[in-house]
Amino acid sequence: MSLEKQDRVFIDGCMDMLHHGHSGAIRQAKLLARHLVVGVHSDEEISFNKGIPVMNMDERCTAAAAVKWTDEVARDAPYAISLDFIDDQGCHYVVHGDDITTDANGVDCYQEVKDKGRFMVCKRTPAISTTDLVGRMLLHSREHHYGPRSEIPYSAEHLELYKNYATGPDAETPMTQVYRYRDGQAQMLVDGQGPSASQEVVYVDGGWDLFSAGHIEVLKAVKDQNRFVVVGIHEDRTINQHKGFNYPIMNLKERTLTVLACRYVDAVVMSVPFETTKAFLATLPFTVQGVFHGPLPLPAEQHGYEDVMDMLQIVEHHRFEELNAGTIVKRIIARSDEYLERQRKKGIKATNEAVLRAAEVGEASKA
Incomplete structure (x- = not known):
């Protein structure tokens, strides 16, 4: 053909x-x-x-x-x-x-x-399918997690995948930038198109586990007014420390690739800290002018945004705001016999x- x-x-x-x-x-x-x-x-x-x-x-x-x-x-x-x-x-x-x-x-x-x-x-x-993901939820598997400071997500094979998924709408032209945050620095993994002089650079972080319409609506709202959207992605261990059980259901590589495929994302920073601080934002190769969070704020003791409250904006309510990794897992467990x-x-x-x-x-x- x-x-x-x-x-x-x-x-x-x-x-x-x-x-x-x-x-x-x-x-x-x-x-x-x-x-x-x-x-x-x-x-x-x-x-x-x-x-x-x-x-x-x-x-x-x-x-x-x-x-x-x-x-x-x-x-x-x-x-x-x-x-x-x-x-x-x-x-x-x-x-x-x-x-x-x-x-x-x-x-x-x-x-x-x-x-x-x-x-x-x-x-x-x-090594990825909906059947695999359902199995992880039903079996409470953690075998897919990467350990702390694991280099597996940054292997040559995975870097090539990030490069492919970072292409623009034509699937060929480099577009989305990819960084790794480590030891206080943002290291570029994949080059792409940076912000224009007129674009406001904003930051939004999360686990992005079981990436769904709930995440998409947040990113779409953040992208409004043609902002340059920088997405921070937490490591497996960080998510597991805060959510427990066998979260995240998708590992860092899987979550990064899914986020990279989203049309509302301009740059990705892997392995970001849970606490978003001005010191952290200053290490990024952009002048970040705003920080965003979805319409369902975290409990105060898990907030993670105390240092950037003057920059923080909350996304307005949307029709998929209840949809996240936790609610998806609950759907599976509630009908476990049918899914088995x-x-x-x-x-x-x-x-x-x-x-x-x-x-x-x-x-x-x-x-």
Whole structure:
């Protein structure tokens, strides 16, 4: 398949608890498209073909639309893609990962477009899936956490990922800057586009765990008036010290990649301190003029903003303000039996899909 960019390309998915695997696939699809349409399956389609989704339709569409490589969102995309639906979207090609996804009947969801030569493949992101994240919550796993001062998030392999996810809306041009805060200094990891002379530079920090519409609405509000938004991301240990249990559900690398994919973010600083102080802000390569926090302030003893109260602005209330990592975990636990059954069925489904994929690869090798 030619890598020449097409006018309109389609990629779809559940986009449930949207993570860097989803956004990575969207980025790869954007490399093939001048205009990328992202289809999002309905709650009913997901429940019938895969199992109950964690996030509802509005939450999933909001997350998909916030990915900076998304040009358009198509709600209620069918789980099994038809040529008629793709034609209605004005797209010639459909992009999907190099695995096989089957419907409730065990049939390849993309067989119709594959048969007509209108299917393009992107590389599936390993070691991350909604199923994995649900499993971490159900099993209370901490194996995904990085230890204090771990260098794993800063390996050459991960730096290359940050570079890819820091690209702009065309998925190629460097845009978002990435820094690491360590020993009182902000070290640049990925260069990008700095603030213009007219932009107000503002800072907003957090764990950004299970990045969702709740986080997105905050960042969208902060970005208002074309501010240059610097996002601080806490280390795994910092979050665990304050939230306990097996938080964060996503580790530092996973959270950084998901934040980088958001269109409302201009710079990311990894491993920032929990306490936001003027001394810390002075170490950043920007003159920070404002500090923001979401509409649900932390308890006074965990505030972390005492030194910057004269700079602090609280984001106004929004429709997703109750949505955060804690409420998402509560959704899973409240329906744990259903999600355990979903995990079991997913395992059986994955075995069947692996068999179909092996057969497909075998046929391709004979061609």
